[in-house]
Amino acid sequence: MKEIIVIDDEEKILRILSSTFGNEYKIATFSSPTNAFKYIIEGHGDVIISDIKMPEMSGTELLKKLKKKNIRIPIILITAFGSLNEATQAIKEGAFEYIEKPFSITTLKSMIEKALKLKDKAKHRLPIEMIGKSQPMKKLFERIRKIAKVSTSVLIMGETGTGKELVAYNIHKYSPRAREPFVAINCSAIPSELLESELFGFSKGAFTGAIKDKKGKFEMAHRGTLFLDEIGDMQYNLQSKLLRVLENKTIERLGDNKPRKVDVRMIFATNKNLKKLIDKGLFRIDLYYRINVFDIKTPPLRKHPEDIPDLVKYFVSLYSKEHNIAKKIFSKEALEILMKYSWPGNIRELRNLVERVMIIADEDIVSIETIFDLLDDISFNKLTREREISEKELIIKVLNETGWNQSKAAKILGIGRFALRYRMKKFGLYKKNF
Ligand SMILES: Nc1ncnc2c1ncn2[C@@H]1O[C@H](COP(=O)(O)OP(=O)(O)OP(=O)(O)O)[C@@H](O)[C@H]1O
Ligand SMILES: [Mg+2]
Numbered sequence: 228m229k230e231i232i233v234i235d236d237e238e239k240i241l242r243i244l245s246s247t248f249g250n251e252y253k254i255a256t257f258s259s260p261t262n263a264f265k266y267i268i269e270g271h272g273d274v275i276i277s278d279i280k281m282p283e284m285s286g287t288e289l290l291k292k293l294k295k296k297n298i299r300i301p302i303i304l305i306t307a308f309g310s311l312n313e314a315t316q317a318i319k320e321g322a323f324e325y326i327e328k329p330f331s332i333t334t335l336k337s338m339i340e341k342a343l344k345l346k347d348k349a350k351h352r353l354p355i356e357m358i359g360k361s362q363p364m365k366k367l368f369e370r371i372r373k374i375a376k377v378s379t380s381v382l383i384m385g386e387t388g389t390g391k392e393l394v395a396y397n398i399h400k401y402s403p404r405a406r407e408p409f410v411a412i413n414c415s416a417i418p419s420e421l422l423e424s425e426l427f428g429f430s431k432g433a434f435t436g437a438i439k440d441k442k443g444k445f446e447m448a449h450r451g452t453l454f455l456d457e458i459g460d461m462q463y464n465l466q467s468k469l470l471r472v473l474e475n476k477t478i479e480r481l482g483d484n485k486p487r488k489v490d491v492r493m494i495f496a497t498n499k500n501l502k503k504l505i506d507k508g509l510f511r512i513d514l515y516y517r518i519n520v521f522d523i524k525t526p527p528l529r530k531h532p533e534d535i536p537d538l539v540k541y542f543v544s545l546y547s548k549e550h551n552i553a554k555k556i557f558s559k560e561a562l563e564i565l566m567k568y569s570w571p572g573n574i575r576e577l578r579n580l581v582e583r584v585m586i587i588a589d590e591d592i593v594s595i596e597t598i599f600d601l602l603d604d605i606s607f608n609k610l611t612r613e614r615e616i617s618e619k620e621l622i623i624k625v626l627n628e629t630g631w632n633q634s635k636a637a638k639i640l641g642i643g644r645f646a647l648r649y650r651m652k653k654f655g656l657y658k659k660n661f
Contacts, residue, residue: 228253228413229343234263234277234289235305244276246418247332248339250425253416260284264292267300269572270388270579274342275302276335279313279325287317294321296601297583301342305330357393358541361531367394370523375401380473380518382458383496385525388575391496392456394525399452404492407451410444415460423465424481427472433482445478445489452492458518459499459510466511473517493518528573532566538574539565542581552585560595560628568602595628599639619654622647631658 230253233244241256248254255271257263260283267275275293279286286304293300301323306314314325323345324338357368374381375398383391392411399409414422424433428443444453455461461469472478473493477486495518504510528535539557547554557565570576580601588597622640629635637647651657 228411228416229273230255230271231339232257232263232267232272232275232277232300234258234260234275234281234286236278236281236283240278240305248336249416249418250421252339253413260286260289264289267293267298268296268576268579270575271572272300274323274339275300276305276339277302278305279310279317280307285313287313287320287322290317290320290322297587298579301345303335303338303342356541357390357397358538359531359534360537361534363526363531364534367523367525371397372401374398374521374523376403378402378404378492379520380493380495382501382519382522383494383525384501384522385496385498386527386573387498388573389525389527390574391498391525392454394523395452395454395456395494395496398494399454399492402452402492404451408448409452409454410448411454411456412444413456415457419462419465422461423468426469427478427480429481430483433480437482440480443478443480445472445491446487448491449489450491452494454494454496456496457498458495459497459501459504463509463511466514470511470514470517473514528570528577529568535566535577536562538577539581542578543585546582546585550586553591555585555588555591555593557584557593558595560624561593561598564595564598595625596639599641618650619656622650622654623656626651626656626658 231244231248232255233241234257235241236258238258241258245254245256255263255266257266260277260281263275263277264284266272277286277289284292286302290302290304293302304314304317304322304325305328306325307328311327314322314327317325323342326335326338357364359365359367371394381395381398383394385391395411396409399405412422412425417425424437424441424443426443426445428441428446429437430440431437455469472489475486476490477488479486501510501515501519505512505515536557539562543554543557546552565577565580572579580598583601584593584597587601590597622636625636625639626633629639633647633651634644637644640647642650
């Protein structure tokens, strides 16, 4: 499902847009552009809708920041009456469109569709190949193959960007149901009332607006696989209904009490800790045991950094085809840094970084400098703090890279020259010693 990122300091707009478009798209809302930026950097989003005037950072500034990172997600700006100048300026800066407040939903909808088409043209089909030779990935593949053979429910757990959706698809692909439909639905993206009718379908007249009968996802997935993503976000009362279907293997469309048999293999995924949700009374324990017959855990990327070189190679060739540009090689030092980074956005973040490198870097052999330019400052701090490479080790590395050119090194490290000198003194770093 395509994801729209909505940024506005006015909560009302966030609410309206997520309830209007939540049925069709995954919606991520932010009242803070800085948080939105972090989220986008991690590789999320297919379209951005952002207000222009916000206290923390303007929509235009956000656009510039994204451009600097070479993130090219179409951005639609919302302007208030009277800031048309800024909007036209933003178009020159590369914004996809702007829309004036108060705006018509229909107009916005068609803008979103246009923006998505633009992005689709550039998008490669979803790669179903899964890369990884490390122990955790080998274990994962083995588990996928074993679980694929049976029709039991599976629960996939793992952090964002670790490949849960890919795992779900692969389970289907390796299963005897491979030729039957694979139907996916994201429980967090759809308001609860709609989710119910999406899952179970409805008959004509079941509620206002139900102008004809409609099949739900369960029926669509008949004989195949139904993937319920972000199951932790499903509302409690709907969970009971789901449980009943899993037990009886029959569904009833809304407004119609004819039971219909469905033969569906269920796969669930979540990046939340369901046990904690159970403790808080937000998730049904009986449902948990029902869906968790088998579990699969997708490992965070920082737990298998040895796969990074292969993943990079894979994404390089993917994007070289997609953007029709020559392949690049990542220098040993660049790969080393990538292997030390903590990757909060996991494989998705790596994939996006490689794409940006492919587009932005002029060099055939990607240097450590390019990597530092593209990993944003926040990430850089994480790199030093979370991965515990000592500051000293990092400074030595960068100094060696730059031939002990202090101003260059300071720039790469993202600190001032004086700060660098202070640290060199503190750690006793002098060129002659290295
Ligand atoms: N092992 C892998 N090899 C190649 N590409 C991968 C691998 N794992 C994940 N990817 C890619 O990383 C991206 C994120 O994967 P996916 O959408 O499956 O993650 P997710 O766990 O469902 O994340 P979220 O919780 O944010 O929905 C996708 O582009 C996917 O193709
Ligand atoms: Mg997912």
